[in-house]
Amino acid sequence: MKIRGYFIAASLCALSISSLSAQADADFAKANRDFAQGHFKEAISGYEALIRDGQWSANVFYDLGNAYFRAGDFGRAILNYERALALAQHHPEATANLQIARDEAHALELQASWPERYLQSATVNQYSVTAAVAFWVAAFCLAALIFTPRRSAAMISLLLVMLLVFAGAIFAIWQVERGSKGNALAIVTGKDVQARLATADTANAVLALPPGSEVKILSTRGDWTYVALPNNLRGWIPAKNAERVRL
Amino acid sequence: MGRAFLIGITAGILAAGFAFADSPSVTAVLSNSEIVVGETVELQIKVTGPGDARPPEEISVDGMEIHATGQSRQFEIHNFATSSSVTYNYTILPLRAGRFTIPPQTVRAGGNLLKTPELTLNVADSPSRPSGVRPSRGTQTQSVRASDLVFAELIVPQKTAYVGEIVPVQIRMGFDPRVRPRLIEPPEITGQGFTAQKLQESGQNSETINGRPYDVVTYKTAIAAARAGKFEVGPVKAKAQVLVPRPRSAPRSRSRSPFDLFDLDDPFSDPFFSNPFAQIGERREIEIKSEPVALEVKPLPPKAPPSFSGAIGNFTMTTDAKPKSVQVGDPITVTTAISGRGNFDRVNAPVVEDERGWHKYPPSSKFKQDDEVGISGTKTFETVLSPNEKKQSLPLLAFSYFDPVKEQYVTVRSEPIAISVQGGAVAANVAATQPGSSPPTTATRPEPAIQSTAKPQDILYQLTERPRFTESFAPIYTRRVFWGAQLIPLLALIGFAVWKIRRAKINNREAQRLAALHHEAAELMHKLRRNDASPREYYAEASRVVRVKTALASGSRGIDPNVVDAETAADTFKLNSDERDQLRRLFEQSDEWQYSGAHNGPGRISSESRREVLELIENLK
Numbered sequence: 083m084k085i086r087g088y089f090i091a092a093s094l095c096a097l098s099i100s101s102l103s104a105q106a107d108a109d110f111a112k113a114n115r116d117f118a119q120g121h122f123k124e125a126i127s128g129y130e131a132l133i134r135d136g137q138w139s140a141n142v143f144y145d146l147g148n149a150y151f152r153a154g155d156f157g158r159a160i161l162n163y164e165r166a167l168a169l170a171q172h173h174p175e176a177t178a179n180l181q182i183a184r185d186e187a188h189a190l191e192l193q194a195s196w197p198e199r200y201l202q203s204a205t206v207n208q209y210s211v212t213a214a215v216a217f218w219v220a221a222f223c224l225a226a227l228i229f230t231p232r233r234s235a236a237m238i239s240l241l242l243v244m245l246l247v248f249a250g251a252i253f254a255i256w257q258v259e260r261g262s263k264g265n266a267l268a269i270v271t272g273k274d275v276q277a278r279l280a281t282a283d284t285a286n287a288v289l290a291l292p293p294g295s296e297v298k299i300l301s302t303r304g305d306w307t308y309v310a311l312p313n314n315l316r317g318w319i320p321a322k323n324a325e326r327v328r329l
Numbered sequence: 330m331g332r333a334f335l336i337g338i339t340a341g342i343l344a345a346g347f348a349f350a351d352s353p354s355v356t357a358v359l360s361n362s363e364i365v366v367g368e369t370v371e372l373q374i375k376v377t378g379p380g381d382a383r384p385p386e387e388i389s390v391d392g393m394e395i396h397a398t399g400q401s402r403q404f405e406i407h408n409f410a411t412s413s414s415v416t417y418n419y420t421i422l423p424l425r426a427g428r429f430t431i432p433p434q435t436v437r438a439g440g441n442l443l444k445t446p447e448l449t450l451n452v453a454d455s456p457s458r459p460s461g462v463r464p465s466r467g468t469q470t471q472s473v474r475a476s477d478l479v480f481a482e483l484i485v486p487q488k489t490a491y492v493g494e495i496v497p498v499q500i501r502m503g504f505d506p507r508v509r510p511r512l513i514e515p516p517e518i519t520g521q522g523f524t525a526q527k528l529q530e531s532g533q534n535s536e537t538i539n540g541r542p543y544d545v546v547t548y549k550t551a552i553a554a555a556r557a558g559k560f561e562v563g564p565v566k567a568k569a570q571v572l573v574p575r576p577r578s579a580p581r582s583r584s585r586s587p588f589d590l591f592d593l594d595d596p597f598s599d600p601f602f603s604n605p606f607a608q609i610g611e612r613r614e615i616e617i618k619s620e621p622v623a624l625e626v627k628p629l630p631p632k633a634p635p636s637f638s639g640a641i642g643n644f645t646m647t648t649d650a651k652p653k654s655v656q657v658g659d660p661i662t663v664t665t666a667i668s669g670r671g672n673f674d675r676v677n678a679p680v681v682e683d684e685r686g687w688h689k690y691p692p693s694s695k696f697k698q699d700d701e702v703g704i705s706g707t708k709t710f711e712t713v714l715s716p717n718e719k720k721q722s723l724p725l726l727a728f729s730y731f732d733p734v735k736e737q738y739v740t741v742r743s744e745p746i747a748i749s750v751q752g753g754a755v756a757a758n759v760a761a762t763q764p765g766s767s768p769p770t771t772a773t774r775p776e777p778a779i780q781s782t783a784k785p786q787d788i789l790y791q792l793t794e795r796p797r798f799t800e801s802f803a804p805i806y807t808r809r810v811f812w813g814a815q816l817i818p819l820l821a822l823i824g825f826a827v828w829k830i831r832r833a834k835i836n837n838r839e840a841q842r843l844a845a846l847h848h849e850a851a852e853l854m855h856k857l858r859r860n861d862a863s864p865r866e867y868y869a870e871a872s873r874v875v876r877v878k879t880a881l882a883s884g885s886r887g888i889d890p891n892v893v894d895a896e897t898a899a900d901t902f903k904l905n906s907d908e909r910d911q912l913r914r915l916f917e918q919s920d921e922w923q924y925s926g927a928h929n930g931p932g933r934i935s936s937e938s939r940r941e942v943l944e945l946i947e948n949l950k
Contacts, residue, residue, distance in 0.1 A: 103797070106795070107795060110793075110795045111793070114791055114793050117791055118791070136799060137795075137799055138799050138800050138801065138802070139795060139796045139799060139800050140800065141792040141794060141795060141796070142795065144792055145791050145792060148788055148789075148791055151788050152788075165802075168802055169800045169801075169802065170800075175789045175790070175792065178788075178789055179788040179789055181717075182787070182788055183788070184688075185688070190690065190691060191690070193660070193690075193713070206804045206805070206806075207804060207805040210804060210805045210806040210811065211805065213806075214811075214814075214815065218815075218818040218822070221818070221822055222818075222821075222822060222825065225822060225825055225826055225829070229826065229829035229830070229833070255804075255806070259804070289691065312690065312691065313690075313691045313693055314693070327802075328802040328803075329802050
């Protein structure tokens, strides 16, 4: 009786997921049709509805970026290409269109530090898995050394190598996460945005930020956000004029 | 000891200051730019910087007599940076009225040849001074005139300038040393139509003007006209408190002050100054004011080059780039230094003449000024350029300025810098397959192939494939599933540890069992060698020894000694037939004595039988 109940619940759950997925596919197809017919605002609404429903994928963000590009909103186009790349680092179409949008908008990019440039060859997730594997191999080596009366030099060497790999992976995660493509990366979506020395519209300007420019959010105070700028300076910009890449 | 330490520290600071001192520079200034025939004016040539200086021995200008009158040396310490300067004084006596130009003079300092700026001196024919506020002779008054005790002078070296051009300005404020002045408001250049930089005090000296001694403070600044037209610079205004004698209630005859050598009605002829205790003086606030100076400002000529940003002066440009060998997309830092004299606040980074194939980032800049007011110096820009495709040289950089001497725009360009760019073009600039408004007809995701016929700078197609599973921005280490997965190796590790511990315990029990068997065998052998056991006990112990030895010899098979019989023992020890028979007999006799209840033979075991049994048991190895 109990097993039958579980079976029914699982079936209902699978049916519900399948139905939701079918609905999302239909919405995605409609947004694509709107885009093809040149109805970019409707296409944007369709893609954004999918994103609001949590249907996040690199292709949806990429298509939304294209729709914004066609609508002339280069800031949000760049934001969504960046989001597509945040989900799939090696997304060739998003990489290509991002460069085009940046050229069109004359957007400014944050400069990556030299360790970050090398470390960006892998993703944070890859570093995380590497760290976990190295940690457990090191843990097993240590256990073997404790429970085996004879200390093997090969085992000790493996333990040391794994500990080094673990430490390196943790450093890479820290460096990439706090770097120019890290958790704090935001894109300027407003027009005529000026980074200022203080939280006032009358404060002296530090840098004019074209739409699509990259900034790194350092802190937020009320309606203003303190950001690191592409020219290695820092300044305040209105919070509404920049959006974080990671949702 | 402490004193020596202090001297050492001071010497170190001075040495460091000299070590970081700037290259030598020279300035020249006239104590007054407008005088009348018969008056003298002082020319000061000041050489700042390390090394010995050799001033011009003779300055000859037609219509003027110029004689060297001495030199003075000054040391200054600002924020632990020391500088030294030597001032060479010349007295100029004009022989006739007119406009005189003192040409640039060559000064050798620290191995460098420096040139002074050209100076202009206007000499009036009238014996009376022009309307200035410097003390004048022959003014007859009975009251003490504070304005006679101080003066201000505004020196603008040029009469015409262009809009935005930086014009250096000097302000001289003289005080009679006896008034013990206290400046309340520093000098300020009044007037409209120009901007003035912050005043910098450049030095103090003592001068005798019209027979009166003055302490003269010199300030330097620079002005820049904001619009064209004729307007007046100044007057310079300042406020100071000075000490003057109280006015007397009634006129009286008085003795002449020793300072009033020429009967000039010097206010200090008052007895207060000759005897401070005779009368109490008072501090009075006075305003010091100079004469304004006319300046004609001309507009910049039209048709400025595209790279002109408002820089006016005379500049040179040098450019360098690092690294010179990069991959496509890598940054190249281009350093441009613009040096010279002019309005550096309007000097912007040089422009890239052809940006095609390059991505340019905003430049950074820093300015190192070579003088007190920032008219001359070097502004360095760092611009990051990133090639989007293969390139063999950097794009040319252009910087334009207006030269007020030549009265024309000048554009300087960087020298071509060869670089090596490796790698293919960035996909974004060339990769485009279809216009974005016409998505692919199939639902599959096509490869982003590069097509040479594609329209450049157009985005790639829509992607119509949506993955089954949603993706997350959260890094994997923030997700529960990641930490849940760690339970698998954790459980494996715990299992491994438990298994190892259990194995260790089992091994320990086996060792204990073997030790007990060894101990039992030794005990029984000891008893068998004694001669006091009954046959029943003897054979029982003998068979037990054989069982125990068999169990010990069985090793990993772990045979229980209680189940060992004669055949098992014989097989374990691989005995021959005689020994096998002996062993069988031993077990039979043991069983017989054990289970028959009474003995069927003699009450004691013969020594022969005992020896045979012992030999048999000892040979079981």
